[in-house]
Amino acid sequence: MRRACLALLLAGAASPAATAPMTFGEAAARLVTEAPALRAADAARRAAEAGLLDADRRPNPSADIEIENFAGTGPYRGVDGAEITAVIEQPIELGGKRRARTAVARADIALALAERQGEARRLLAELARTYGNAAASRARATIAQEQVALAETLAAQSARRLAVGDIAEVEHDRVLVSLGEARTELERNRRDTETAERNLALLVGATEAVEADPSFLATGSVDPAQIAIVTADDSRIAAIADRERARVAAARAGRIPDLTARGGVRVAREEEAVALVAGVSIPLPFFNNGRARVVQAQAEAERANLAAEAQRRDARRTAERALGNWRSALRSLENIEGRTLPAAERLVALTERGYRLGALPYRDLADAQTSLYASRRARIDAQEQVATAKADVAEVTGAYSALGLPILSERNPEVFK
Template identity: 35%
Template sequence: MPLRLSRTLIHGIFTVSLPLTTLAQDLPLTLREAVAHAQERAPTLRGADAAARAADAGVEVAGLRPNPTLSIEAENVLGTGRYSGFGGADRTVSLAVPLELGGKRQARINVAQAERAAAGIGLTGARADLTQRVTEAFVRLAAAQRRQDIAHSALEWAERAAHAAQERVRTGKASPIEEQRAQVLKLGADTRFGKAVRALALAHADLTQLTGDAALAISASWFDTVALVESAPSGQPSLSVVAAQAQLAIANARVDAARRDRMPDVTITAGTRRYGDSPDKAAVLSLSIPLPLFNSGSGALVRAKAQADQANAEGESAAIEAQQALAHAVADVADARAVAQTAAGPALTAAQEAARIARLGYAEGKFPQLEMIEAERSLAETREAALEALTDYHLAQVRLARLQGSIQPIYKD
């Protein structure tokens, strides 16, 4: 019996499915999704991918042999007498085939393969750079969201404090100066909140430019924790060193190609010739070889060797710089981690407890307003310091991951 769905049931299915689709679109954006979206649309990756495809084609081109040359000649034509037309012409048809000697073709292939390897490394470097940019933008957006929350909380407290001060002045429990102080604090908190809102909008726009995703919320639960990130093996060279080694391999391959280019190539020609009106034919054979009288290829070889020396020096320099940068990055992560653990741990807990006691004491009339203001100021500074410490820690982790050649998000939601 065939299964039939009523129109009402079909409408109900679509009605239920639409909110699910909307819900999927409204889910917070994770770091992994942000990196994936950025990699799909980044012009730098498209350019690096095009360079890699061009290098692949270059290997194919390098392996092609020289084309033969077909020649058709007519001699003794357009003259006088019996040679006035083309009837008495000697006609020759020949095919010339150049023969590359000395392994030139393989040398070209080696150069193209080295260039292809360098293009692949360039693509990996572009991915690593993009991952770093997106992760840094993501971290700054997460920090901006928390900074706005802190500013909003401070503004709410300032409004309550201003109202409390107003009531105390109205009932004669405090002087008008106390109300003025509260109003000043409220104005300052309102200014800081407006600044935080604008900074959040700018950080959101920065991430949207990279990912093309205008999601209003992100998921960054890892931001509030100070955890060690799994790093790459210590013996693995950085991408900058690998890229320099690839350039050195290209230079060495070009030296070998320049050395082999000094050997002249041979061209073999074979054909047939017909003499005038006679039915007689004869074979035509020739062997030609260029004489290296003016250009022996020594200048090109000297240039290639100099470029190889330059690439070797740049590789050594890149290795030194990468080692120094990695050492500094590891130290920066350790320092930022220690500061973040302290600022977001005991220091923040103590400041929160001091502010809580000051608020209760002020509400009960046991503490003066200045002590409460000092406690709140200390709490705001401690929160800001904790947020800055966490931001610095995560950015240091991002820089370290980039130096280690990571192309994947360092945090997983």
């Protein structure tokens, strides 16, 4: 077995196709640059900031020019008797409409920032799950490759023993069957690895193949009992509530009619006289007093707040479920590493010695090896479950550093806050 593993390592080191794996931190840095969802969130923030600039402006004035008493008949023939009136009108907002508009726009900016942070948390959690799956697939493929190398070594030994009559032909056939099964398992694990790493490449926006680092599965973290279930979406929920309150206030301000002031000059060509004109207009809310808009804004605010609260409760349930999965996977991992795996390794060592001495049949050795590789795969499965559960918890709580997941503080301290 030692010779087979050494040969496998040397073959891997000499392979020209070997490439350095992309670390999780490198994948996260690339995700920040490539993710269309984050760029869309940045565009939404810029739109909200532009909306604030627009909301903080007064209404534009308008200019009117009227020509009367021209191109008619009798004394109004031609343009000598025309009267020309030039007027500038300026709407005057009442009831704090401009202040209400800017409050809504500021709330939109705060909400855009909160939603951007939430999208970043979702993407990082998705990256952790995808990277963990790819790392686990590659680790399983490595185990399968070791299993094939060992089976090939045993097949060569079995052929030599068969040639000298040391074992029966049926015993050699069992060795060949085990070799075929190992090669089939290796092929399946390689396909799974290709699929998982292709998904990882698509997520980070890479055109070339991305190789995951299996050491990611051994990333340490705090005890799950120390994680407080506090949803990181509280800032988004607060921003939603502020925006809806601002919209209700804007609807109430809209009920107060605005004034329109008019001022200008009138020129009478026939009298060769000039006079000033002025006026004020105010709409009369006989048919629509704006009450329906206030009721509509209040109902929309209630709907948005209740929907946000429902999302927060769902997030808490998701975190509780993820913590339960995390604790269960940790217990399984501790049991495998502390009991099952050491026992399987001792059993293989004993049966291999007995098989070499001819005291045990190959069936016993094959069963022991199957148990060992099953234990190693079970450890990888438990590690992947831990990584997935940590990603689920991090998506809800935002506790990435406590969970052993890097925060890209050197790029943007707020990107995964």
